[in-house]
Amino acid sequence: MTRTVYVNGEYLPENEASISIFDRGFLMADAVYEVTSVLGGKLIDFEGHAVRLKRSLDELDMAEPCTKEALLEIHRKLVELNEIDEGLVYLQVTRGSDGDRDFAFPSEDTPPSIVLFTQNKPGLADSPAAKKGAKIISIEDIRWGRRDIKTVQLLYPSMGKMMAKKVGCDDAWMVEDGYVTEGTSNNAYFVKDGVIVTRPLSTEILHGITRKAVLRIAEEAQLKIEERLFTIEEAQSADEAFTTSASAFVMPVVEIDGVTLGEGVPGPIAKRLREIYLDESQKAAI
Numbered sequence: 370m371t372r373t374v375y376v377n378g379e380y381l382p383e384n385e386a387s388i389s390i391f392d393r394g395f396l397m398a399d400a401v402y403e404v405t406s407v408l409g410g411k412l413i414d415f416e417g418h419a420v421r422l423k424r425s426l427d428e429l430d431m432a433e434p435c436t437k438e439a440l441l442e443i444h445r446k447l448v449e450l451n452e453i454d455e456g457l458v459y460l461q462v463t464r465g466s467d468g469d470r471d472f473a474f475p476s477e478d479t480p481p482s483i484v485l486f487t488q489n490k491p492g493l494a495d496s497p498a499a500k501k502g503a504k505i506i507s508i509e510d511i512r513w514g515r516r517d518i519k520t521v522q523l524l525y526p527s528m529g530k531m532m533a534k535k536v537g538c539d540d541a542w543m544v545e546d547g548y549v550t551e552g553t554s555n556n557a558y559f560v561k562d563g564v565i566v567t568r569p570l571s572t573e574i575l576h577g578i579t580r581k582a583v584l585r586i587a588e589e590a591q592l593k594i595e596e597r598l599f600t601i602e603e604a605q606s607a608d609e610a611f612t613t614s615a616s617a618f619v620m621p622v623v624e625i626d627g628v629t630l631g632e633g634v635p636g637p638i639a640k641r642l643r644e645i646y647l648d649e650s651q652k653a654a655i
């Protein structure tokens with residue numbers, strides 16, 4: 370089945386969709402994005418992603434391509450047209466193009482570009498990777514300083530994933546000034562003596578939509594949460610660890626830089642949070 374995608378107002382077969390070579394998303398990574406998961410054909414936390422998109426656009430003085438209601442409509446239509454039961458909707462908004470390359474932003478009446486496509490991922494909720502748990506390496510965080518804006522500058526996170534793959538691991542956690550910032554595409558946590566530790570929100574990390582939901586669930590389950598800086602060594606001596614993201618929900622971590630956590634299997638708190646998150650978010654999906 371040929372995928373139907375959305376580009377600047379049109380629903381098109383993926384091989385007929387196009388964007389200008391002068392688009393600033395392509396030339397300058399002058400673009401922001403969101404990834405919303407789909408379970409049972411419904412969108413998980415659309416509202417959270419729409420609010421964060423607006424914030425990213427505002428922080429970069431980028432125009433909104435359409436209303437939130439129109440955005441929801443496009444998401445739903447793509448899910449329906451592509452018959453997605455479990456998967457993702459990728460959304461990207463760029464500053465558009467005025468037909469040439471220039472460091473200066475184009476004039477304000479230049480319309481933003483908007484692209485959406487779906488990714489079909491059967492078995493996303495019942496993932497074998499989550500049953501096994503992830504092996505993590507640590508790498509230095511050399512990204513720019515506004516990681517709270519969800520830009521498409523993903524070269525270094527991609528390189529981090531490749532560094533992990535090269536040594537037989539699944540992902541990397543990034544470390545700045547001795548403290549873990551976040552994973553290449555997720556927020557990072559460890560659990561020690563029943564206390565969940567994660568870095569507080571700032572411009573140094575993305576304000577994860579899944580993070581917010583999972584911390585609320587943890588609080589409701591009477592679990593203790595400490596939002597503070599932490600080191601790789603601390604995480605290595607933890608009882609368990611995990612990451613959160615829209616594409617992998619709650620992913621247990623079983624090894625950090627070659628050190629096995631606990632029994633080397635997903636920990637009970639990560640497993641429980643994953644279960645409750647999947648259950649609650651599917652009930653609230655739209």
Ligand code: PDD
Nearest residue numbers: 553554555556575577578579614615616
């Ligand atoms: N990544 N931190 C980073 C650097 C991320 O790229 C992501 C998400 C997160 C988690 O945010 P959320 O819970 O809102 O998905 C944290 C997406 C899934 C991606 O790039 O595919």
